[in-house]
Amino acid sequence: MKKNFLLVAFLFAPIFCYGELFLEITKGSDDPYRVAMIPLEGDTRISKQLNNIMRNDLIRTGEFSILDEELLLPIKIIDDELVYTDWKLLGMDYLVTGKIVKAKNSVDINYEIYDIHKKRKVRSSKIFGIPNQIRQLAHYTSDGIYESITGIKGIAATRLLYVNEIKDSKLISTYKLMLADSDGANEKILLSSSEPIISPSWSPDGKKVAYVSFETGIAKVFIQEISSGKREAVVSKDTQISSPSWSPDGKYLSLTLYQDGNAEIYILRLRDRTLTRMTNQFAIDTESSWSPKGNKLLFTSGRSGSPQIYELDLRKLNPKAKRVSFEGTYNAKASYLPKEEGIIFVHRSDGGLFHIALKYKKENFIRVLTEAKMDESPSVAPNGNMVIYGIKEGDLSMLAGFSLSGARFKLPASNGEVREPAWSNFLR
């Protein structure tokens, strides 16, 4: 008896042989990574510009607190080794230094990141700039810093689509489809029209956009190439078509068609333009969006009497929609987080206000993440840590964003009203 017990014990011993003290931590403070960023060496004008952009990029993530520039200390190096103690006394976690290298007609950045606690350099990297693209260079650098500290891919170098409506003195509106950097700078006009433009959507490679334009009098979905401006309507049928969403492999477009008497979800194969009907319901089905793996669709449906979010499993032959939102009487415009661990959507609270909410798959409650009055059309950043959405300030629509880590920001409004943001995929 004893012998076989010993044998069994011997076989299993390595599995639970933690003979050591086991402590459990249950609360924490609310304090992000503390980073000291030394202004880049080199041309002071460019350095200042770069520094500002990088700082803002990092602060917007909500995961960094950047030391004020006035509090920075001179860098001391003894025997080729950085002196860490000063920075430790300041309570810093990381130190970032770098310099600007001017090449023939571009600007490069060499930067280094030091871990103050481990007392060693954790990254030394070079970013090659493109001529006349200072902002892009700063975004790439801050993404590099973000990734090496958090292990998560940064989104500063991604881009946004949104619709800008400008009223002239006679209150006649012009609608513009705009493209901008993730911080709202560097705006470009993709399309300008006297009729409304809505629901812009990125192709996964970031080279094309799809959107709904009312230029023919009814809603039609167009695809436009960003670089050339070439555009075409995707379905030639004489019916209203709306809310395009690109599949993650870029081969399909999910759409809402109104040809059956009410709104139904269709999937369009772009190669040969064949349409497949996905829903068959007397109620409205619309606002579809793809799961990151491309095997599920989320959409909004009124089949239960109020707008709610449903999920369709595309791997099944005749998929049955599964309801995924149960709280309240209005949940709409849902999209997945990038690992499919949850969904972000618009939720109407009991007070009748519209907020952006998050529901994790494993949880049976929702988290309301915003507190304005009329929050709408959220779009999730490709790393899943930030969301951009539309708000109403006074009567004006504009864009705001938040990170799941708690930071909030507003995008500087160009003139007029801004709405319907769409966040691109990673672009590199």
Next chain:
Amino acid sequence: MIANYRYLHASLFSFCIHAVIFLYIYGTFNSNTSQALLISKPLQIELKFDLPSQNTKKQIPSKVKANPSLPKQTSQDHVYSKTIETIELASNNLLIKSNISTLLSEESEIEISKEQQEISLYAQKIISTIENAWMKPRNIPEGLVANLRLKIRSSGRIIKVDLIKSSGNIRFDNSALQAVKRVETFNFFNSIPKSLYEKEFKAISISFNP
């Protein structure tokens, strides 16, 4: 002839495998209950430390948990908290019980409770130090748990941190690692008696479980 050897080897091998499987099954089902408990249970057992100034043994300091190893039944000289716990759990085992009764003379009981007090005190200090340094990320799913394993010098300096169980959420794991990194050194470690350090505080497991 060669073929025969092959058969011989094969049958020998299969005999061994079967013997192991048989012994395992026999061991789990037929050994008396306490042994089965020892094998299947001792992953996380709450340590009941004695708090200072109280001689009731059932006081549980809030978040201190212990992972006892299999008790060494032969050691006559040292019985400490973890062993007692495991033994309490395996209360059916008469053999161990009789062992305890011989071991727990009154003097050693006093010693043990004093030691437990000390362990509890230092454990609380470690917990509060890490809690102060830990930034719990916002808007993470509920029920995430990450376990770290620390190796600590007698000076209190943390020399190694391993993530032994990831929570599956990178932001959460990072925050736990960052907390430990910020602590860097437990300043009170030089006040821990050498023997206690060797026994309990050389390597510790920490669970981040908000």
